[in-house]
Amino acid sequence: MSLSDLAKPWAAMSYGFLDASAKRELRRKMVKAVAVPGCQMPYASREVPMARGWGTGGLQVSLTLINPKSVVKVIDQGADDSVNAASIRRFLARVSGAMTTTDTLTASLIQSRHRIPEEKLSDNQVLVLQVPNPEPLRPVQPNMSIARQMHADADYSRMWLQLYEQIVCSGRVMQGASYPSLVNGRHVMTPSPIPRWDVPKLHMAEHLTILSAGREKRLFAVPPFTRVEPLVFDDVPFQVEDHADLSCYRSGARGFFMNEIPQDDGTSQYELSDSEYGVKTIRDREGDPVRFGETWYKNGKFS
Template structure:
């Protein structure tokens, strides 16, 4: 047997890499998830040129939504210039012939890992969040068949107990990223490993948010103008990260989510997590005319 007999003749990829059957299935799953906000819809996660756990769920959703007129922005923990973000953006351009941007205002599709941009999204934009673990009940129940029953019965008592134990032991709820949130008064979701700072951006937002986990083969949706309420006790208010007084050393902007950068002398610098939002402020301070969109937060507080 020869090598040529084991290989297929060269053929061009389908538009958007995924075959049409895969796209149709994903679109049906997305429509179902929109109709039932927060409900985890299973789908047959396809193989893509990326290791599972590195954003294959978000990649498949974006490829399904892609068209030649799309303008795609890819964020990796707030940064547009990380290796992962740049590689994914180039892949979309190669298989879809679409435009690419780092500007939140210009994008029609924003695929993100662990962050939501500081600038508000419009109703004509779609946010695709990569999700490593879509199941908020996994910490209290490892059997997935039982967690499905618990979601069906809206049985979230064990989840409340976990939050209560954190409160009793530490004096505050220690849950940082992936803070469990109630969608449309019915299903509790894990809103991706976004910080608590970003969870409130999902509440009554104008844009469509699709959360997809390729490794777990599930997706769920927060439709526009839908209630998203973090699980909190009546007498213990929801707390975001205390970044209100942190100033970005590069832009001198205060009141937004920042990354802490330890220094050799033991001190720390702070830098805007949303990298292109920081670039805009640098250009503005240099006298350039740059459009800066309205933001969710004003001086560290939700607008």
């Protein structure tokens, strides 16, 4: 073995921006995260050209998985065209040569902030969710060493107490986004701040979901066909947002998760949160040939 055997040719930048050792660390942690679904695995979280808290965790996972044959979709609160999503998508394409798309059906790698697309994901797709706070126990236990011990002991009593308090004080569970969910009957995880509407989409899904928090330096995963059960009491069923009867003022689509747009006169209008599904609906109405995928919700009901 000589020195030149060990050295690699000089390059201005590694493929996919991250250097090879950063990728190997992420790969090793992803292996463990998939093996213990819902359990938070610490990782180093390297610098990327974006501020922590803007999706650096998801970006590092995407940069590790990406290759020139990938087709990447990036969404931010359901929208493909928000500044954050557009910047991340352009960066991913620039450093990898991967193709980009806005169509959920043709994407192989979907990085998302706070939404899961309305069309069902299949087994050849990977969903990467950006996570601001990976610790579901933080509201009840700010000390993260103690929180880790609580996960080790599967001691989730305070989570139940928190939900009970909300029901007593407010008459219903007030937790909107990041609804705590029990994964594989063992670890409680936060599904990232996706609305309750999206939580059932993780349960026994066909696709692999990887959740990564860059600022907090932890990642966890939900493999396909894994139980993801929102914490509920037997007599207080889990309820998703009451959006089944709302229709989108732009596309006319009905029965999906909506963004509320307050109007000057005090009323509200609603538009589809999944922007690409709205675009498809409008193009379909105008007579363009459009391929719709099967949706998780049909007529506003999860099926």
